[in-house]
Amino acid sequence: MIIEPAPIPEFAVLGHPNEGKSSLVSTLTEDDSVKISSYPGETTECRIFPVTIDGIEIIRFTDTPGFQVPRQTLSWFEKYTGPQENMVQDFIIENRDNPTFKDEVELLSPIGRGAGIIYVANGSRPLRSNDRAEMEILSLIKRPRIGIINNKTDENRFNPEWEQAFASHFDKVIYFNAHLASYRERLFLLEQLGTIDQRLQETLSRVIKAFKDDWSHRNALTSEIILNLIETCLTHTVKKTIRDASRKTSDKKQLIEQWNKDISSFEKDAYQRIRSLFKHNIFNIMLPGHSILSKELFDSETWKVLGLTKVQLATTAATIGGATAAILDIAVAGHSLGLFALLGGVAGAGSALLGANQIARVKVMGKTLGGFKVKVGPHHNVLFMSILLDRALLFYTHVINWAHGKRDTETSMAPGISPDEKSMSYTAHWPQDVRNDFLTFFSALKSKDPEKKETAKKSVLKTLKNILNSLPLGS
Ligand SMILES: Nc1nc2c(ncn2[C@@H]2O[C@H](COP(=O)(O)OP(=O)(O)OP(=O)(O)O)[C@@H](O)[C@H]2O)c(=O)[nH]1
Numbered sequence: 001m002i003i004e005p006a007p008i009p010e011f012a013v014l015g016h017p018n019e020g021k022s023s024l025v026s027t028l029t030e031d032d033s034v035k036i037s038s039y040p041g042e043t044t045e046c047r048i049f050p051v052t053i054d055g056i057e058i059i060r061f062t063d064t065p066g067f068q069v070p071r072q073t074l075s076w077f078e079k080y081t082g083p084q085e086n087m088v089q090d091f092i093i094e095n096r097d098n099p100t101f102k103d104e105v106e107l108l109s110p111i112g113r114g115a116g117i118i119y120v121a122n123g124s125r126p127l128r129s130n131d132r133a134e135m136e137i138l139s140l141i142k143r144p145r146i147g148i149i150n151n152k153t154d155e156n157r158f159n160p161e162w163e164q165a166f167a168s169h170f171d172k173v174i175y176f177n178a179h180l181a182s183y184r185e186r187l188f189l190l191e192q193l194g195t196i197d198q199r200l201q202e203t204l205s206r207v208i209k210a211f212k213d214d215w216s217h218r219n220a221l222t223s224e225i226i227l228n229l230i231e232t233c234l235t236h237t238v239k240k241t242i243r244d245a246s247r248k249t250s251d252k253k254q255l256i257e258q259w260n261k262d263i264s265s266f267e268k269d270a271y272q273r274i275r276s277l278f279k280h281n282i283f284n285i286m287l288p289g290h291s292i293l294s295k296e297l298f299d300s301e302t303w304k305v306l307g308l309t310k311v312q313l314a315t316t317a318a319t320i321g322g323a324t325a326a327i328l329d330i331a332v333a334g335h336s337l338g339l340f341a342l343l344g345g346v347a348g349a350g351s352a353l354l355g356a357n358q359i360a361r362v363k364v365m366g367k368t369l370g371g372f373k374v375k376v377g378p379h380h381n382v383l384f385m386s387i388l389l390d391r392a393l394l395f396y397t398h399v400i401n402w403a404h405g406k407r408d409t410e411t412s413m414a415p416g417i418s419p420d421e422k423s424m425s426y427t428a429h430w431p432q433d434v435r436n437d438f439l440t441f442f443s444a445l446k447s448k449d450p451e452k453k454e455t456a457k458k459s460v461l462k463t464l465k466n467i468l469n470s471l472p473l474g475s
Pocket residue numbers: 015016017018019020021022023024035036037038039040041042043044064065066150151152153177178179180407408409
């Protein structure tokens with residue numbers, strides 16, 4: 001006996017042109033290859049977006065063109081006298097070659113093969129008779145259906161009338177903003193889809209579980225990327241043998257520049273990998289104009305915002321006599337210091353005092369035949385670690401809050417980000433046990449004992465993953 005595979009549940013995203021259907025599909029499926037534009041009629045053909053888990057497709061969302069002649073279509077449906085369950089297929093068969101219904105035939109084709117309905121409307125505009133006709137059609141079709149109010153602007157005066165109309169045509173009504181929705185809202189939407197059709201509940205629960213597992217896995221991988229970045233940056237060295245004494249100064253400068261360049265590219269590579277993990281493959285996320293991330297790692301502004309100013313650092317260095325004695329004093333003095341600036345003031349004040357752009361110093365390693373060897377790095381500085389961490393966490397927060405459907409609008413801020421990013425040092429707010437974990441990792445990086453290193457890494461990996469799991473998601 002041949003066992004037929006169960007059909008893959010499908011939801012078609014329907015609505016008027018330009019209401020955000022494609023944006024919703026893009027955000028929901030985290031696919032930034034979906035075409036979105038401000039011109040109505042961008043989508044002209046249905047396109048299926050499968051959700052796969054471990055390589056197996058378990059649900060699909062289909063993007064469709066907008067309704068063009070809803071009132072004429074409604075009138076066809078109202079006159080239909082055949083069996084209700086054949087209504088959509090009969091409409092498609094009868095009007096396949098009718099240019100008037102070209103878009104309607106296309107957009108209803110997923111419904112013809114059994115798809116559930118997600119109807120999207122821009123709740124920031126008033127309801128029109130065409131919208132009512134579209135909703136009437138969907139009511140007559142009698143498939144599991146959910147109405148989504150996607151407010152394209154802050155205008156919400158019309159929301160009550162949309163809610164009312166939706167309530168009488170759909171099994172469920174929810175708000176979902178295709179430009180602002182993050183992971184949590186996507187889960188919510190999936191949960192709601194599960195409630196409108198009993199038969200789908202089990203599948204949707206699997207989808208939701210897979211989404212959660214996948215998210216947690218991404219956070220684990222992100223933690224690894226960040227910790228590898230820190231290890232690479234803190235242990236990186238560049239060396240050179242200078243043979244021509246007259247080039248000593250310029251060669252040293254060049255070496256420092258090389259080291260700085262290397263570190264910046266390590267950071268960029270790590271960010272690129274984080275971005276890909278969260279499936280922002282085609283469009284780069286837009287960072288707020290004022291974001292400290294648009295500054296280079298070694299820009300003194302970066303260090304000022306996320307760490308210490310030179311003056312603060314000088315004070316730190318001057319105040320600290322014993323290893324930890326002055327930490328409290330500085331904290332009380334109200335500086336918004338990165339966590340490790342305090343503790344690291346001790347270990348790293350010396351070189352960090354020189355300022356971000358001079359963090360790398362050249363060490364002469366010894367004379368060789370016909371010249372001498374010089375080396376830049378490793379820069380084992382706890383403040384440096386704190387800056388790398390803060391920037392990576394800031395970048396991560398932007399990435400997870402950037403909806404895939406958000407492309408063609410100039411919004412300066414990803415949601416969930418404090419408007420005053422300047423006060424944002426994540427590390428500054430970490431509790432003692434978290435700090436300790438990172439400090440153990442920090443010292444283990446210098447250790448020659450691989451086991452010690454491994455243990456410290458494992459522990460900090462877990463800590464960082466927990467931190468990522470608890471970072472704020474937008475709205
Ligand atoms: N500000 C804002 N703009 C949105 C939102 N959703 C969609 N848009 C914008 O509305 C326009 C149309 O979005 P699409 O997702 O292409 O709309 P569509 O319904 O697929 O349009 P057609 O394919 O033409 O039927 C684009 O400029 C989007 O950026 C939203 O939630 N907020």
